[in-house]
Amino acid sequence: MILRKPRRPRSLKWSLVLRIAVLQGILITLLIPLLLVALVMFGAANMNDYEGGTADVIKDALSRDAGGKLILKPxxxxxxxxxxxxxxxYVVRDKQGNMLREGTIPPAMAPFxxxxxxxxxxxxxxxxxxxxxxxxxxAWEDDTGAGTVQILAGTDGKLSWTRMALAGWDFFLVVILPVVGVMALATLFVTPWVVRGALRGLGAAASEAGQIDIDKRGVQLPLKDVPTExxxxxxxxxxxxxxxxxxYERHRRFLTDAAHELRTPVAILNTRVASLPPTPERARVLRDAARLSTLTDQLLDLQRLGRQVERFGPLDLVEIARSVVVDLAPMAFSSGYEMAxxxxxxxxxxxxxxxxxxxxxxSLVQNAxxxxxxxxxxxxGVTRPAVIEILxxxxxxxxxxxxKIFQPFYRLRPHDHGAGLGLNLVQExxxxxxxxxxxxxxxxxxxxxxxxPLPPKDAPTH
Structure with missing residues (x-):
């Protein structure tokens, strides 16, 4: 079997950012041809009515010679x-009094x-x-090769396609590109913030889900602020x-009922076997019956655990450990052990x-x-802060x-006498x-x- 490395989960936030960015890119790609078409239509409609054709050509050709006089580059x-x-x-002059003119000024314009x-x-x-x-x-023009100048000219020049294209490019750089930049920044920074806010309720539900445990039944994930989707x-x-x-409740009820139903037959079996004459077979049956009785008690203990939290109170770990040692010392001595x-x-x-x-x-001492x-x-041993050790x-x-030994019904050695519930009961x-x-x-x-865990500081002592 080939094990494949699990794929990392995709981020909804960055998926939305990517999709919005792609959508914006598509819209901009479609917008540019539309702007070009609109620019061509506008230029065709207004090319003959454009009044700055002559002044624009003169402005672009303006320069100064070595002596600082106004000239036109060819x-x-x-x-x-x-x-x-x-x-x-046309007439061109600067603020220093330098003047450049060409052609015959119409008589009506000469006084001006x-x-x-x-x-x-x-x-x-x-x-x-x-x-x-x-x-x-x-008009006064600032961005010329000769600096700031004043131009008086006719309006017979036409708007060229080159100048119209340059104007369109300037419009793109000054208007379209900043808008696109603002949209990109908004997508990059605002979208994650919006998504985070929209999914805040989902985060609360995930936090609640992380606290679900086998001992906490009846838990439901909250729907408050969860997105409709x-x-x-x-x-x-x-x-x-x-x-x-x-x-789980059906399973727990079945185990409880089964354990209760087993207790009476097991007690009857123990009584009848105990009345038999002492033989090796009787001893083996008694051991098996004892295992069955222990298994029944352990099943009942597992089912009772969940209802014992409300009975918690102060206790002394040293006293509990000492009580177990006193009870099990005879069994340990008879099995060949020393007990400390x-x-x-x-x-x-x-x-x-x-x-x-x-x-x-x-259970742990019996296991030992x-x-x-x-x-x-x-x-x-009993040590601080709150530890009991069995060695x-x-x-x-x-x-x-x-x-694995804490798993229910798991036995380290298949031929062990136990049922494999003792250590699981300890863990529970x-x-x-x-x-x-x-x-x-x-x-x-x-x-x-x-x-x-350490008891609360304000808890009463035993």
Whole structure:
């Protein structure tokens, strides 16, 4: 079987940014041809009515000679203008009094040529009303090769396609490009912010989902502020949680009923076997019946755990460990072990259910008795901050099995006498108390460490 590396989940935020950017690119790509068509149509419609054709050509050709006098450079547009406009005329002057003129000024315009000091910008027309194209214009121009100058010229020159294209390019650089830049920045920075705000409710639902545990049933993901597009997914998850809760409750009820139904036949079996004459077969049947009784008790303990949180109260870990040692010392001695109780403190307060913790410690000591090799010492220690340790001198637990042994019905050795529920019960009890159980190297043997959370500072002492 070929294992493929899982693909990284796609980011909705950046997917939207990319799609919006692509859409903007497509719109801009379509807009440019439309602008070109509009520019051509505008130029064709207004080319003959453009009044600055002569002044534009003169402005582009203006320069100064070595002495600072105004001159016109021989440009292609100037040559074309002189060729097409036989009556070309103009007057150019600067603020220093330098003047450049060409052609014969129409008599009607001659008086204005002598009054340019009193004219800033003007359009001259000899018809009443607003003329589409005046007979002459006066304008100050700053961006010329000769600096700031004033131009008085006729309006017979036409708008060239080259100049119209340059004007369109300038329009693109000054107007279109900044708009595109603002749109791109808005897409890059605003869209993630908008998406983050829109998905805030989904983040709350994800946070709630991360807290779902087997011990917290009846949990539903919140729908507040969840986007409408994601609501069906959240509803589907909530429906699945309801089905899981229902199935778990059905499973729990079945195990509880089965365990209760088994207790009576097992008790009857024990009674009848105990009345038989002592034989090796009777001893084996008694052991098997005891295993069955233990399995029944463990199943009931697992089902009762979830209802014991409300019975938590102050307790003393040293006292609980000492009680287990007293109860199981005869069994350990008869199995060939020495038993040692080594509390590092006289009392060690904690919060929890005494019966459950006592059952967990008992299971671990019984596990040490069964798997310790019937030799050496079993040591029960209690240390700060809130730890109980059970150490044997057996073969220990392989590193690769240390997680598996806490799985229900898992047995390290197939021929072990246990049902494989004892260590799972211990883990469930520790999780119920907010603690943890871990297996370490005892050197030799196995060291089971039960770590409990510290009790609140204001909790009453035992």
């Amino acid at each position: 440009t292609r547009e100037l040559a074309e203008l002189r060729k097409t406009e036989k009556n070309l005329w 040529a002598n009054q340019l000091d009193n004219i800033s910008d003007a359009r001259f027309s000899w018809t009443m009303g607003k003329a589409d194209r005046p007979a002459g214009i006066v 994601v609501t069906p997914l959240v509803n589907a998850v909530n429906d699945a949680l309801v089905r899981l809760d229902t199935g 109780f080594e509390p590092m403190v006289e009392t060690l307060p904690a919060t929890g259910d005494r019966a459950s913790i006592e059952r967990a410690v008992t 008795i069964e798997h310790g090799g019937n030799r050496g010492r079993i040591t029960i 044997d001198e057996g073969e220990g637990v392989p590193v690769g099995e240390r997680e 009890i520790m999780q119920l108390h907010g603690g943890r159980i871990e297996v370490l190297d005892g050197r030799p043997g196995a060291l089971f460490r039960m770590s409990f």
